Amino acid sequence: MLLPHYPWPSHSNRAHPPDEGCSDYIIDIRLRVNMEDVLTGFDLTVGSGDAGISLHHPVIASPMAGVFDPPYRRILHDLGIELSYTEMISSRGIYEGSGKTEEIAGWIPEIGCSAAQIFGSEPVYLSHAAKEMERMGHHMIDINAGCPKRKVLVQGSGGALIRTPERLLACLGAVLDSVRIPVSIKIRSGYHTFEKGPFLDLVKDISSIGVSCIALHPRTVAQGFRGSAERGLIDEVSSLVDVPVIASGDVRERSDVVDYLRRGARAVMVGRALMGDPLRVKRLINGGTHDPLSTVEGIREHLKRAREHLVHSVNHYGERRGCVRFRSHLGWYTARFPGRKRIRDRIFHVSSTDETMDLIDNIEREWTSIPSTGNIKYSR
Structure with missing residues (x-):
């Protein structure tokens, strides 16, 4: 399955419908999947030229505050993780020069490709933070629009952005206009409850504004991590948008990876299952259920x-x-x-x-x- 190419105008990071006159700025997003084995021949590239991120397997380390810091991300990279996310980075903290926030945002080559996940509800803060993350050497910017923690929600950030689609899109637009590296967003399926129509409309709007990929955790913000991820939503969203969908939620074994890919996800995020168990990466990538x-x-x-x-x-x-x-x-x-x-x-x-x-x-x-x-x- 080959996804369409999108031009990348020189003045912006926004994706638009194909235009023959913009061939120099193609965002090259490719996925090849042998449907007899969804992991055979896997190849996903997000970005173009020097900004491109190439993945040779679909397992990504998700952002986890207090867990996936640079030392642990280095271990995961040694075991095969090609792309990992930072802990949540406060855009206001970066704007105000908070030393603690800047430490969380640090990047070192030994962790491989890095997506800097920023949170906030003010476009000016998010835009500034995105520029700083690009300057620091991160390879992608991710906007957190799904965190269920109260201290984040009361700021109107994280999962609270789902309640204000106009503000979410304004924040996303500001970031897209600020950097040249790929931009993604991580969302949940709703705030209190899943409302199919409004949610799918929001996903379409996010896709059309120009993100490089969408990470979806198919639980509501109110659910937190309770219950089970509603995997069927991945089928629907992946068939609705033209950008890669990264599935998040309840990925523990290789069978979970395969299931999400067969539902149309282009890659999967793994978080809680890797806490204190870095060797799980090998099983997720290479298969096997043997207990080490x-x-x-x-x-x-x-x-x-x-x-x-x-x-x-x-x-x-x-x-x-x-x-x-x-x-x-x-x-x-x-x-x-x-x-x-x-x-x-x-x-x-x-x-x-x-x-x-x-x-x-x-x-x-x-x-x-x-x-x-x-x-x-x-x-x-």
Whole structure:
């Protein structure tokens, strides 16, 4: 299946219907899928020339505040993730020069292609932030119009933008006019409830304004992460718009990836399933359902990644801060370890590299000495 090409006028990042006179500015968005195996021959390119982002598999690491920071995104990139998103970046924080916000927005080459996800409700803030993200080296800008957290919603940002389509489109337009790199948006299926007509109208408006792709989490804002993602909505939206749709929500196994692609999604976002489980990336990309923690070798590989993650965290933030930030991650890495409450109590008392490494070594000795590691239930 070959999607149409769209011109990219030199004065704007907006996509318009094909025009033979604008061939120098084509946004090249291609997807080749063998329908006998939706993952065979996968090739998705978003952007053109030096701004293009090429993906050779459909698995993308989603934006997760407090989880997918640069050290962890580096681990995911080493395991095969080609495109990952930043944590949510406050556009107002960037506008006002907040040091904390600028740290979250930082990009390093070791994490690969990066989409900077910005949030806000004021076009002037979002436009400024988008320019700064492009200057910092990010490869794509994403506008968050789906976050269900109250502290974001009360600002009129995140999922609250769905309630004001005119403002959402104004924000999106301001960003599109500010940068030359691809622009995407992440939305949910509604605010309190799913209203099919208004939602599909909004999706069509978003598509026509010129975004490079649309990420859809088919739950409402009010649902948060409760219940199940309404996957059938991906079928409808992907057949309605001419830009790639990225599916988000309940992606845990390769079968979930395949299901979303068969429904018309061009790629999938994975978030919660990767918390403390970076090796899941290999299964999502290459297949297989084998539990890596059912063998001694698998446990050692799992904790090897934890050690690498600690080193990256310390190098990125400094020793004490890097170790403190790593505590939560180590809790997720060891969430399935028998006696995890005892382990968790020990985790939150380490504050140096040596202490944390010693703790991981002790966990590995205890874990690999369990007579039957296969009894550890594998699920998330």
